[in-house]
Amino acid sequence: MSNKDVSAIIKQLLIETLSLDMAIEELADDTLLLGNIPEFDSMAIVSIITAIEETFGFMAEDDDLSAEVFESVETLVRFVVERSQ
Template identity: 55%
Template sequence: MVELEQVLDVLAESLDGAAQIHQMSEEAPLLGAIPELDSMAIVGIITSIEERFGIVFDDDELDAEVFETVGTLRNQIVAKMEN
């Protein structure tokens, strides 16, 4: 099980300047809504997720839909862990 708080921890680590990460809900939008979420931050988040959850993403599994909301990112992690 991947807790919402665990996903928010990863986001907070890569988006230090972004306000209120830990107040975010599953529906909170990511791409396009957080100015700090640039390409390096996205790569940082992916790498942190891989290290923390012991999974490895195939780069082709990663697209804008994964980073649409906190919930879609969490679902991708869950799906990867179940495979």
Template identity: 45%
Template sequence: MGTTQAIVDILTSTLGLGKRGQSLGPESPLMGDIPEFDSMAVVTVVAAIEDQFDILFEDDEINGSVFETVGSLSDFVDHKLAA
């Protein structure tokens, strides 16, 4: 499973998106577009990503540009995995 699909799966399960999660792709906007994706959900999603990929988000890495789209979040995770 690729990073993007894993991110979609995490978002779908963490946010309880059900079938709406199936429509998520790399260009899908996150912040401001998915009502369930609020500040509390960001914490939950970050924790799930950290667990799944065995990476850590630094506090200064959690910003709007990382969470702009599914693709930007996936790219960020790929960058962390390559480091």
């Protein structure tokens, strides 16, 4: 799966999980997440990680999760691509 495909899936998961009223095209790779989107709180992070694990078929280790992973769409995509290989 290409980075572009992973990015599209991640964006859709974010929109659905956070109940964002926006189109996938409005969410750019450099969109900041943590501290920028009010709906992106600790409960949302748990829901997003669960959705990512179910969608991509891997378990995220607590030690792998940091604020940097959730900095932007791009950093979240990079995390998923690295763990999916």
